[in-house]
Amino acid sequence: MPHDTQPAGSRARRFVWLAVGIAVFGLAWTAGWHFLADRIESRLPLTLQQLAGQQAKAECANAEIRGYPFRFGLFCDRISYDSARSGLRAEGGALRSAAQFYRPNHIVSELDGPFSFSGQAGEGRIDWRSLQSSVRLTRRGLDRGSLESQNISIDVDSTALSSRLGLRAERLSAHARKNELDADFAVYAEGVQSTLLDQLAFDRLTLEATLPGQATLLDAPLRGPQGAFDVRLHRILVEVDDTTSLEISGPVRIDETRRISGDISVTARNLQDLAELIARLDPQYAEIAGNIAPMLGAFDTVDGDDAITVPLTIRQNAVSIGFIPLGRLPAF
Template sequence: MTTPAEPDEPIATDMDHAPKADPTEAPPAKPARRRFQLIILAALLLVALWSAGWFAIRHYAEGRLAAIQQDVADQGGSFACESERISGFPFRFVLNCTPAAITLPDSGLSARVSAVEAIALAYNPTHLLAAAQGPLVLRLHDGLGVNAEWSAAKASLRVGLSGRLKRFSGVVDDLDISLESPDKLIAATDLKAKHGELHLLQADGDATALEIWSTAQGLAAMLPGAPALPTLNGDVHAILPGALPAHRDETVDPVAAWLAAGGEVKLDRLGVDVGGFMAVASGDLTVSPDGLVSGRVAVRVDQLDKLPDLIEAIRPGHRDQVARIIGPLAAFLKPVTVDGKTWRETTVTIKDGRATVGFIPLGTIPPLKLAKTAEG
């Protein structure tokens, strides 16, 4: 058998008839490039939606502001800004009102301030910021006038979805207040403070309890016809159970809710430093619907011998009376050491506003003027 000769040409296959690749033709797009293009497209779409949403919310806010102004006008009052603008795109809504003025004839209230700036964060609408520029001119229904100036005044407000307060913080520097009244009892009274803070927040472990932190530094009062009073530094920390009701379909008065819950005040600290005399109080108190205070408070004092001169500056003619009380009072004071400092401490009992240490009467706390009672 003759062996087949090896062919001179290669045996043809299907590959030989396939179309040849054009070296000038671009390669097909890679998956990574497609993903990048989709990301860019999604980002552009998100920017467009965010921008449309921002302008829609601004339009809604302008409408709500106009509705509020009209509601006030329908009641015979006015609420207006000579210059009003909402800006802050893309992440904030900034309302500038310069100057801001409001008049409410039914309540006898009128107020005017040089400028107000309110800021809402687009990504956190339950957090509001505000700042105001003085001067403030305020008139109340009883004719009381308040004129105020400051170097800085700022506030922050956080609320929950239920409308319940989460936190309010207010800070003011170089505050100067002048009070005037038609009966001249407090005419030309001036109050000054180098720095002041007020913080209201939801207490840990109890969503209905209001926690209060406040401090005042360099507080000075100048009363008409009286010598200048010593500068005061003070601070307070207290918890009021039941003072943070949830706001649902209607406004709830926190004072009435607090009184209905028992009117408790858990006083963690009330500190005063004035004219060299220092006092710190803590204890549990209750306030009745008619404003009378009761409870027991531990009081620590230092430099008690300076108290008669201090009272004389506040209420002339009372130095000797205070000096007579201090002698017997010292018998109820015991030395205690707190944070390395030695104080003299006693317990003050308060019954319907009457304060005593043992059998020694200290005076009467006037009834608190509460806006509303638990009964309304």
């Protein structure tokens, strides 16, 4: 029977060296983690200034880096943004975020409500039960990001609206990403209710669009499109219920004066109820809804289904079917 001829002292020394190595590695890791955390905290004001842009200020109150030993996370009691150039001011609740040490550019976060904002065009307040986000960053800004919320409420009072807008949704998600030179955006909502009209509700709302050549919109600091720009509407879908819906798709162009031109396809189910709903939503749309409803059946381009699909032409907010004018979209 073989015997272990290795001296007991040799095994003990190996065990001691292993324990010492683990302890040294742990101490080095701890020192390195705290060194990086201190660097992040010290550079945070400069990073926030770069994100905010010129003549603007972003603040993360009582900022602290947490997550030892394997994560780095930024925690704030309150977040705020103030732009002297645009007059926009915004403020939100506590922020909690985290990123794994081996993937520091992928950040998940959670924000407490409410979030309030005000500017030259109006003011608003957004609140929610939960709001979580996931973003992937590059040196230039955002590569892609997603936001998920539950039981969200949005209240906006703006000069661009005919009345104060109030929306409630059981679930709302928004997504943005760079797609080579383009920027892709999507918004999905479920269980939507609006205070614009009594008993106005939608089962689902969907927006999917691409802005060609606008990938730089996601670079820091984030900004809106400048000048004229194109939009590929993959789908704007409003599902009122199981029998009533409206879907819009097609390319459009928005000029410097924010007037819309394009050739789009509109698919409607239960057209009469939709026309009445659109007219109730905004009196400015009543003319178009009233003109379009009686004649759409004659222009249906898709046979054999329970929906009506027609092509619409928009030229600087003037809407028509072929040579038949229908009305004008309101300015925005």
